[in-house]
Amino acid sequence: MTRPHRNRLWRAAFAGSAALAVIAGVAAAAPDAATSQTTPKLRLIAASTAVTLDRDEESGVYLDLGTYLTAEGAPLEFQVKRKSYKDPVVAQQVIRQGKKTTTKTLPKGLVKDFTGLAGFLQVTITDKNGKKVLSKQETFCPNNASGRIRPDAPAKSKYPESCPTNPFTLGSVWGVENGWASNTYLGYYSEPVNLPVGEYTAKLSVTKAYRDLFGMPDETKSLKVTVRQSPPGEGARSSKTGHSGHGAAPGKPAAGSGHAYHEGRGADAPAPPALPYALKAARAAGHLGDGPGHTDGSRIAPALKPNAKRPTGRASVPDVPKPDLRSLPAWDIGISDGEDGDVPGKDYMVFSANVWNAGPAPLVVDGFRSPGKDLMDAYQYFYDAKGKQVGYTPTGTMEWDPRIGHEHWHFTDFASYRLLSADQSEIVRSGKEAFCLANTDAIDYTVKNANWHPFNTDLSTACGQQSSISVREVLDVGSGDTYTQYRPGQSFDVTDLPNGTYYIQVIANPEKRLQETNLKNNVALRKVVLSGKAGARKVTVPPHDLINAP
Numbered sequence: 001m002t003r004p005h006r007n008r009l010w011r012a013a014f015a016g017s018a019a020l021a022v023i024a025g026v027a028a029a030a031p032d033a034a035t036s037q038t039t040p041k042l043r044l045i046a047a048s049t050a051v052t053l054d055r056d057e058e059s060g061v062y063l064d065l066g067t068y069l070t071a072e073g074a075p076l077e078f079q080v081k082r083k084s085y086k087d088p089v090v091a092q093q094v095i096r097q098g099k100k101t102t103t104k105t106l107p108k109g110l111v112k113d114f115t116g117l118a119g120f121l122q123v124t125i126t127d128k129n130g131k132k133v134l135s136k137q138e139t140f141c142p143n144n145a146s147g148r149i150r151p152d153a154p155a156k157s158k159y160p161e162s163c164p165t166n167p168f169t170l171g172s173v174w175g176v177e178n179g180w181a182s183n184t185y186l187g188y189y190s191e192p193v194n195l196p197v198g199e200y201t202a203k204l205s206v207t208k209a210y211r212d213l214f215g216m217p218d219e220t221k222s223l224k225v226t227v228r229q230s231p232p233g234e235g236a237r238s239s240k241t242g243h244s245g246h247g248a249a250p251g252k253p254a255a256g257s258g259h260a261y262h263e264g265r266g267a268d269a270p271a272p273p274a275l276p277y278a279l280k281a282a283r284a285a286g287h288l289g290d291g292p293g294h295t296d297g298s299r300i301a302p303a304l305k306p307n308a309k310r311p312t313g314r315a316s317v318p319d320v321p322k323p324d325l326r327s328l329p330a331w332d333i334g335i336s337d338g339e340d341g342d343v344p345g346k347d348y349m350v351f352s353a354n355v356w357n358a359g360p361a362p363l364v365v366d367g368f369r370s371p372g373k374d375l376m377d378a379y380q381y382f383y384d385a386k387g388k389q390v391g392y393t394p395t396g397t398m399e400w401d402p403r404i405g406h407e408h409w410h411f412t413d414f415a416s417y418r419l420l421s422a423d424q425s426e427i428v429r430s431g432k433e434a435f436c437l438a439n440t441d442a443i444d445y446t447v448k449n450a451n452w453h454p455f456n457t458d459l460s461t462a463c464g465q466q467s468s469i470s471v472r473e474v475l476d477v478g479s480g481d482t483y484t485q486y487r488p489g490q491s492f493d494v495t496d497l498p499n500g501t502y503y504i505q506v507i508a509n510p511e512k513r514l515q516e517t518n519l520k521n522n523v524a525l526r527k528v529v530l531s532g533k534a535g536a537r538k539v540t541v542p543p544h545d546l547i548n549a550p
Contacts, residue, residue, distance in 0.1 A: 039095055040074040042214050044121075044206050045149075045181060050224040053195075060192035061227055063123060067204050068181035069140065070149055076142060076214075077159070077175040079103070079446055080114055085168070085545035089113055110209060114164045114172045116141035120210055121184050124203045125195070125225065133200070134193055137207060139186065142174040146182040153179025160452040164442045165189070166354065166482070167549030168328040171446035200225040307470065310368045311379055311392045317515050318391040320382050321361035321449075323475065324517045325508040327415070327524035328354040328443070331549045332484065333504065335537045336491065347537040348491040349528070355415045355508040356443040356480025359450065363475040363514065365411055365437070367398035369468065374400050376471065378411060380515055395513045398473075400466060409464040409471045410436055416510035417485065419492045420503040420525070427502070428492045430485060436463035439479035450478030499531045 047066035055061045069076075077094040091111035092103040112118050120140035126132050141163035148154075159175035176182045184204075205220040332352040357363055361383065367376030376398040382391040398409045414437065417430035439454035454476040464471035475481060485491045492504075508522040516522075532538040541550035 038074045038097060039215075040071040040076045040176075040178065042076060042216050043070050043072075044068070044184070044204065044216070044219060044221060045070055046204070046221040046223055048223065050226070052226040052228060054230040055195065055197055055227050056192075056230045061195045062187065062190065062192050063138075063202075064185050064187070065123070065202055065204060065223065065225070067121070067184045067221055068146075069142070069176060069184060069206075070181040071176040071178055073178065075159075075175050075178045077173070078106075078142065079171070079173055080111060081171040081444075081446055085547050088546065106213065107209070110213075114166075114169045115139055115189075116163045116174070116186075117210065119207055122205050122207050126201050126203075128199045133195065136193075138184070138190060140182075140184050141186065142176045142182050144183040144186070146176060146180045148179055149181045150179050153177070158452070160442060160445060162442070166328075166441045166443065166480075167331050167547050168354070168544075169441075169443055171444035172442065173445045173450075173452060195227050197227050197229050200227065307366050307368075307472070310377070311366075311381075315379075315393045316391045317393050318382050318384075320384050320390055321359070322382065322515050322517045323361050323363040323477070324358040324521070325355055325363065325475075325514065326358050326521050327506040327508045328356065328480065329524045329526040329544050329547075330417075330504040330506055331526070331541075333526070333528055333539055333541050333550055335494075335532075335539050343493075345535065346493055346495040347534065349419065349494045349504075349530075349539060350485050350491045351417075351504055351526075352482055352484045353415070353417055353504075353506045354441055354443070354480040354482040355475075355506070356441070357475045357477055358444065358447050359477035360448045360517075362451070362477055363437070365395065365398075365473050365514075367409060367411070367464075367471040367473075369470065376409065382515070393515060395515075396511070398471060402466075409468065409473075411473055413511045413513055414509070415483075416507040417490075417492075418505040418507070419494075420505050422501040422503075424503055424505075424525075426505075427497070428494075430490050430492060435481065435483060437473035437475045437481055438463070439474075439476050440482045441480045442478060443480040445478045447478055451476040452478075454479050494530060494537060495534055497530060500529070502528050502530060504528060 045068050047068065051064070051066055053061050053064060074095070077096075078091050079094055080089060080091045082089045088108075089111055091106045093106065095102045095104065110117060110119070116139040118139050119137040121138045123134070123136050123138060124132060125134040143160050143162050146157060154177055157175075157177040157180055159177060160173055163174060164172050201222060202225045203220050203222050205218070206216055208218075210216065211218060330351040330353050332350075334350055336348045336350045337346075364381040364383075365378050366381065367378045369376045377394065378396050378398050379392045380395040381389055382393075384390045396412050398411050401410050414435040418426050419428040421427050444450065445452055455474075463473070504526045506524045506526075509516060509519070510522075512519060526544060527542050529540040529542070530537060531540065
C-alpha cells in the first residue's frame with residue numbers, strides 16, 4: 001500500500017469465528033436460476049443476551065454485539081450498479097422463482113455506495129442508571145461473515161464474502177443465503193465508540209425504512225454489555241460471545257511492495273465490507289509486505305497450480321473469449337517525503353492504482369524458468385466455453401524481485417503509471433511496470449462470468465518463491481489488482497515541478513503484449529493540482545465526476 005498524506009495506509013484484519021451452530025465456507029458458483037425461490041422472510045437475531053467488550057485506550061470500543069440478519073424461505077439478494085461515474089449507485093433486490101427472475105429497485109437514499117445498506121441498524125446504549133450514552137445507525141453488508149442456522153440449509157453460500165469500498169467500484173452482488181444468518185457487525189470498518197469501563201444495556205433494531213421494505217417485524221434485541229479495559233499491548237480482544245473477535249490490534253508488517261495487504265482470515269470470520277483497495281482503517285501503520293501469509297483478507301487461498309511444463313505445439317491465439325483489462329482512475333493521492341531508499345529532502349507524489357478484468361474470460365499467465373536464469377518466459381493461455389485450454393501465446397517475461405518485502409515473481413509490462421502536464425504530455429514515468437497479479441478488489445461482480453470467489457488472493461501463493469521453476473498468475477473476471485506507489489522509483493518525484501495542473505495516467509497492458517477483447521479502454525486519467533514550496537508541497541484532487549475520493 002501507499003502512504004498518502006504522509007501516512008502509510010493499511011486495512012485492519014479480522015479474526016475470530018461466528019457464534020452460530022454451523023459455519024460454512026464459500027462456493028464459486030452463481031445462483032441457480034432453476035431453483036425455486038420466493039421473497040425471503042428476514043429477522044434480526046442475537047447470538048447472546050450478554051457480551052463483554054474490551055476498551056482500548058487508543059481506539060476505544062468496537063461494538064461487536066453479536067446480532068445477525070437471518071433469511072428463511074429464499075436468499076436475500078441484491079445487484080448494485082452504476083452506469084458510469086457520472087451516475088448514482090442503484091440497488092435492486094433480485095427475486096428468482098423457477099426460471100423467472102424479477103427485480104425490485106430500492107428507494108433512493110437507502111444505498112449510497114457499495115459498502116452496504118446505509119442506516120440499516122439502530123443501536124442505542126444506556127448506562128446502568130438508564131441514561132442514554134450512545135445512539136447511532138450502522139450500515140449492514142449482507143456479505144458479512146455468515147453461517148447456517150439450520151441443518152438443511154445449503155452447505156455453502158453462493159455470495160461474495162464482502163462489500164466493496166474501492167471508490168471506483170462499478171458493480172457488486174450482495175446476499176444472505178437461504179437458511180443462513182449474516183453478521184450485522186462491520187468490525188474495523190465501523191467506527192469505534194468512546195465507552196468507559198462499566199456496565200451497559202444495548203438495544204438493537206432494524207430501522208423502519210427497511211422493516212417496511214422487507215416486511216420485517218418490529219422487534220428490538222436487548223443485551224447486557226460489559227466494557228472492560230484491555231491489557232496493555234493486546235488491543236481490542238474478542239467478546240465473550242465468541243464471534244467476530246478482533247484479536248490483537250493491528251501491527252506493523254515488514255517493508256513491502258505497495259501491493260494491497262491483508263492478514264488472512266477464515267471464511268467463518270466477520271467479513272469486512274470490501275475486498276481491499278488501498279487500506280482505509282488505520283493511517284499510521286508501517287510498511288506493508290507481500291511475504292508469506294500476507295493476503296488481501298478474503299482468505300488464505302491455496303496456490304493456483306501452474307503447468308508443470310512449457311506449452312508444446314504451435315502458438316496460436318484462437319477465436320475464444322479473452323480478458324478485457326481496464327484501468328481505474330488513481331486515488332489515495334498525496335505527497336510523501338520519501339521512503340527508505342528515496343533521496344532525502346525530495347517531494348514524492350504517491351497514489352493507488354488498479355487494473356481490473358471486465359471479462360468475459362480470466363487472464364491466465366504462466367511463467368517457465370530456465371535453470372539458473374532470473375527471468376521466466378511468460379505465456380498467456382486461452383480457454384473455450386467449457387474451460388478447456390485451446391491455445392497459448394508468448395507474452396513477455398516474469399522477473400524475480402529480490403528486495404525485502406517483495407521476494408516474488410513479477411509479470412512485466414502489466415501496467416504503467418505516468419504523470420502528465422496540463423496539456424497531457426508526459427513529464428514523469430513511474431519505474432513500476434512489473435507486477436505480481438492477485439485479485440485484491442471486487443470491481444464489478446455483475447459482469448458476465450464474474451467469479452465471486454477468486455482463489456489467488458494470497459500474494460505468497462500467487463507469486464511464487466525464488467526456487468520456483470514455474471508460476472501461474474491469474475486476474476479473474478470482475479476483480480482488479482490494486483498497487484500503491486511509495487517504493488523508491490515507483491512514486492513520482494515532483495520536487496522540481498512547477499505548481500499547476502497535472503494528470504496521473506494509469507495504463508493497462510501498455511505494450512499490448514496481452515491479448516484482450518478491447519484495447520481501447522486501457523487508459524484512465526485523474527486530475528491533480530500541485531501547490532506549495534519544495535519540502536512542503538501539497539496536492540489537491542478534484543472530484544472525478546461524482547467520485548470525490550482524493
